[in-house]
Amino acid sequence: MTERKIRVLVAKPGLDGHDRGAKVVARALRDAGMEVIYTGLRQTPEMIAEAALQEDVDVVGLSILSGAHMALVPRVIELLKANGMEHVKVFVGGIIPDEDVPRLKELGVAGIYGPGTSTEDIVRDVRAAVQGVASS
Amino acid sequence: MNLVENVLEGDRLALARLLSQVENDTEEGRAALEALFPYTGNAHLIGVTGAPGTGKSSLVNQLARHFRKEKGCRVAVVAVDPSSPFTGGAILGDRVRMRDLAGDPGVFIRSMASRGSLGGLATATAAVTQVFDAAGYEMIFIETVGAGQAEVDVARLAHTTLVVDAPGLGDDIQAIKAGILEIADILVVNKADRPGAEYTERALKGMLELAHPTRRAFLHHGRPMGTSGQEEEPRDAPLWVPPVLRTIATQGEGITELAEAILHHAEHLRASGDWATRERARLQSELDALLQEMLIARFREDVPQARYEEVLSRVFQRALSPWEAVRLLLDGRAS
Secondary structure (H helix, E strand, O other), X not given: OOOOOOEEEEEOEOOOOOOHHHHHHHHHHHHOOOEEEXXXXXXXXXXXXXXXXXXOOOEEEEEEOOOOHHHHHHHHHHHHHHOOOOOXXXXXXXXXXXXXXXXXXXXXXXXXXXXXXXXXXXXXXXXXXXXXXXXX | OXXXXXXXXXXXXXXXXXXXXXHOOOHHHHHHHHHHHHHOOOOEEXXXXXXXXXXXXXXXXXXXXXXXXXXXXXXXXXXXXXXXXXXXXXXXXXXXXXXXXXXXXXXXXXXXXXXXXXXXXXXXXXXXXXXXXXXXXXXXXXXXXXXXXXXXXXXXXXXEEEEEEOOOOOOHHHHHOOOHHHHOOEEEEOOOOOOOHHHHHHHHHHHHHHOOOOOOOOEEOOEEOOOOOXXXXXXXXXXXXXXXXXXXXXHOEOHHHHHHHHHHHHHHHHHHOHHHHHHHHXXXXXXXXXXXXXXXXXXXXXXXXXXXXXXXXXXXXXXXXXXXXXXXXXXXXOO
């Protein structure tokens, strides 16, 4: 049996066109030995949930800089659940005001990262979240 | 949850999970492949290969859309991208070009990392196509990593192989080298609106004219595969001459003609008996690989590790040649 790889979907839901952050994170996860499915700009929550299912990912990373996170993130989580993928860990990066953080965590978001976050922290958190699932 | 039954019933989540089991070569994955084998053999496997950036993903996107719309058959896409040789990680980015296929329940796209395999596919790609085949996907596109000159594994797996070229990638000497162009059943000049498209098309056509069309059989240990070696070649069966087609994938131009060529090739394979020859060759290499693996596993069970190490040490001391060592391990005597 070959070693099990962590599979991560990195997606940009919504309409903002700034994908540098998403690409930096995708690259960091790749360099940490993970398989990163990169889906590109302007994804709908439906497209993200569908891709997560087809690719059987462990983690979904959403990059949102448009301010629409309180609409987009709950929708993605809802659709993942509807697809039977409630085990998938959702991480959010981008511009997320502090006052929205508690609500997103309540919804089940495993980690939220703003500008200046070290990619090492993201890699560590993703690993920890996935291993938590594997051992339970 | 019984994955195999659920996959056969069309459960997409079960399919996705089973693909992971197969890709990771788990016990469950192997057992499932065995159970699914009787349901395989119905799909048309279409390989798409070519240098990086020639537009393979965009072409697959258009072709899948076309076949969904015109024929209504279920389409699967297996898209392979390279793993890093240093970290084992990978960025799988082919879905970026396939967003038109989102939301269609008759399409299933799966990205695979090559995981150290060098022939343009991943080791488990063939097994993954078998799962799609059993799950009732009638057309399966296999997109290789951006390939150079020698990544020809896809032609062993696929019934129809598309080699995608684009203007400005090389002169007509590149075109007569052995390898990737030789495996093409259909040659595609994509990005045909770019300068130099005519030159690329001419170079490819020139290459085809230099060659005499021959019936293609892969060599396996130097012998052609897929035939028992006894039977006479049917002399009157028509030979396939690869067409050279121009497309502009991003605008959907030339897609109808390309789709027709793919279907035409499938008809040709069936009419000439090559479909069966290729299937037989593919199954033969699969059987040989399994046989090798099982024989080694059995040998390991029979011969204690200490005994093996002892013989290895004697080879290391030059007291035995590797050939003598093998005879000793298998037959109990060196000569």
